[in-house]
Amino acid sequence: xxxxxxxxxxxxxxRRMTQADLALSAGVxxxxxxxxxxxxxxxxxxxxxxLAAALGRDPSRLAAxxxxxxxxxxxxxxxxxxxxxxxxxxxxxxxxPLAELRVSVSEAESLRLGAQYVRLAQLMPxxxxxxxxxxxxxxxxxxxEVARLLVAAYRAADAVAYKNGAHDLSGRLVELMRWAADQxxxxxxxxxxxxxxxxxxxxxxxxxxxxxxxxxxxxSAPPVVGAPTAAARGALHMRAAVIAGRASxxxxxxxxxxxxxxxxxxxxxxVYDGTAFGPDSVRIHRVSTAVALGGExxxxxxxxxxxxxxxxxxxxxRRSGFYVELARAQLWSGRREAxxxxxxxARRIAPQHIREHPWAHEDTxxxxxxxxxADTELTAFAxxxxxxx
Numbered sequence: 023x024x025x026x027x028x029x030x031x032x033x034x035x036x037r038r039m040t041q042a043d044l045a046l047s048a049g050v051x052x053x054x055x056x057x058x059x060x061x062x063x064x065x066x067x068x069x070x071x072x073l074a075a076a077l078g079r080d081p082s083r084l085a086a087x088x089x090x091x092x093x094x095x096x097x098x099x100x101x102x103x104x105x106x107x108x109x110x111x112x113x114x115x116x117x118x119p120l121a122e123l124r125v126s127v128s129e130a131e132s133l134r135l136g137a138q139y140v141r142l143a144q145l146m147p148x149x150x151x152x153x154x155x156x157x158x159x160x161x162x163x164x165x166x167e168v169a170r171l172l173v174a175a176y177r178a179a180d181a182v183a184y185k186n187g188a189h190d191l192s193g194r195l196v197e198l199m200r201w202a203a204d205q206x207x208x209x210x211x212x213x214x215x216x217x218x219x220x221x222x223x224x225x226x227x228x229x230x231x232x233x234x235x236x237x238x239x240x241x242s243a244p245p246v247v248g249a250p251t252a253a254a255r256g257a258l259h260m261r262a263a264v265i266a267g268r269a270s271x272x273x274x275x276x277x278x279x280x281x282x283x284x285x286x287x288x289x290x291x292x293v294y295d296g297t298a299f300g301p302d303s304v305r306i307h308r309v310s311t312a313v314a315l316g317g318e319x320x321x322x323x324x325x326x327x328x329x330x331x332x333x334x335x336x337x338x339x340r341r342s343g344f345y346v347e348l349a350r351a352q353l354w355s356g357r358r359e360a361x362x363x364x365x366x367x368a369r370r371i372a373p374q375h376i377r378e379h380p381w382a383h384e385d386t387x388x389x390x391x392x393x394x395x396a397d398t399e400l401t402a403f404a405x406x407x408x409x410x411x
Contacts, residue, residue: 026070029084031059033077037402047076049370067141071373078402081373091140091374095186101147102179103191105154109198112154120167123156127171130178131296135337137372139182146179157205169206173199174296177218181339185378189225196222209244213254214295220261229269236262246285253294256285260299260307267314275311282307291336298340305330306344313347316354323351342372346382353385362389362400369403376407383409 034044041059045052049072057063058073065073067081071091074081081091118126126149133142153175157168180195196219203211216239223232236258246252259282266274283304291300305326312323327348332341349364365386368376376382386409389400404410 026065026084027059027061030055030073030077033079033084034059037077039077044073044076047370048072067138068136068373072370075369075373075406078399078406092186092378094140095143095182098143098147099183099188099191102143102150102183102195105147105150106176106179106194106198108151109154109201110158112151112158115151115155117152117156120156120164123153123168123171127153127174127178131174131293134178134181134296135293135298135339137185137339137342137375139185139374139378142178143182146175146182150175150179166206166208169202170208170211172202173206173208173211173215176202177214177296180218180221184221184225185375187378189222192225193222209242210250210254210295213239213243213258214297217257217261217297220265223265224268229265230271232265233262233269233271233274236265249289249292250294252285252289253292253297253299256282256289256304257294257297257299259285260304263307263311264314267311267319270315272315272319275315279304279308279311293337298337302332302336303340306332306340306347309344309347309351313351320351320354323348324355327351338372339375342368342375343379344368345371346376346379346385349385350381353388358389358392361385362403366403369407382407 030044034041039047041055042052045055048055048069050069054063054065054069055073058065058069070085071081074084077084126145130142130145130149133139133145150172153168153172157165157172160168176195176199180192180199183189183195184192196215199218200212200215203215216236220232220236223229223235240255240258240262243255243258244251246255259278263275263279263282266278283301286299286301286304289300291302292298309323309326312319312321312326332344334341345364345368349361349368352358352361352364365376365382368382386400386404386407390404390409393400401410
């Protein structure tokens with residue numbers, strides 16, 4: 023712990039920051055910074071990333087060993103591939119009781135929603151293999167429950183693959199998620215799988231086929247009989263609004279956004295079957311849709327941000343995504359300082375998410391090209407995110 027504290031203190035002094043400055047920039051308490059530097063407190067991975075981002079350093083340079091986060095995630099990719107290759111013919115091994123498997127899958131979902139991809143990458147290969155072993159002999163209600171856990175686990179593994187550019191592996195995981203949803207016999211999980219499958223279309227730039235796939239999924243989605251089913255349909259409408267925007271279909275984009283907003287009126291903000299939905303999530307997708315449409319619609323994204331900001335209770339991945347999208351709208355509107363402030367906010371919330379986000383890279387590079395004088399903070403940010411050049 024003392025080695026980490028010494029590295030943090032040295033990096034802080036090199037940036038001519040006080041402990042209070044570092045705490046404010048990283049979004050942590052003064053007591054946390056002081057405790058870490060004294061060696062009395064071990065930083066969590068999220069705190070370490072926040073400190074590293076504030077200091078313009080790679081987290082591995084502050085931690086004792088471990089390597090760059092991307093390298094650690096890439097090291098897990100072959101293990102993930104091996105685990106899913108044997109999804110229907112798992113090797114022998116231990117299987118914990120169902121209650122313990124639920125806890126592990128819940129932890130994985132929390133890591134996904136919190137954009138903790140390094141820990142997720144390390145956890146998922148063994149968990150996927152164990153769940154495959156649990157499913158193989160299961161029958162009846164037990165099989166449906168294990169399949170439900172597999173849907174969530176495949177989705178968590180997909181987040182690691184997709185966010186880090188392994189789109190072929192992501193596509194395989196999405197198909198297994200759909201297969202597991204079918205094994206569970208759960209219409210809401212089938213809708214969730216259709217929501218995630220849209221990643222495949224985004225990655226390929228196949229926006230119109232992606233919109234058609236979502237509209238087909240909406241036709242077969244369960245009827246609304248309560249918050250979970252309303253959330254299942256509402257999430258599909260949110261996703262359809264964004265991909266319709268990418269397809270330059272303004273009518274479809276706002277039609278789906280309106281349907282999502284209507285459904286959200288009766289659904290408290292929360293996570294339903296692994297997807298955040300509610301009034302706040304719809305506001306974020308209003309920004310995403312406006313940015314997807316571009317042009318004069320960008321003003322709508324800025325209008326949302328003037329009146330509202332995502333609350334801290336929302337999942338970090340979604341909150342961070344809001345600020346990345348907002349930064350793009352601000353940059354397009356000539357508001358460079360505001361755009362950089364939004365990118366810094368995204369970094370404070372979910373460093374691992376923004377560091378691999380292609381838009382964050384592109385917009386940081388654009389900001390550096392447009393700057394008229396040396397900006398040490400922007401340069402440090404660009405170095406951290408890997409956008410120098």
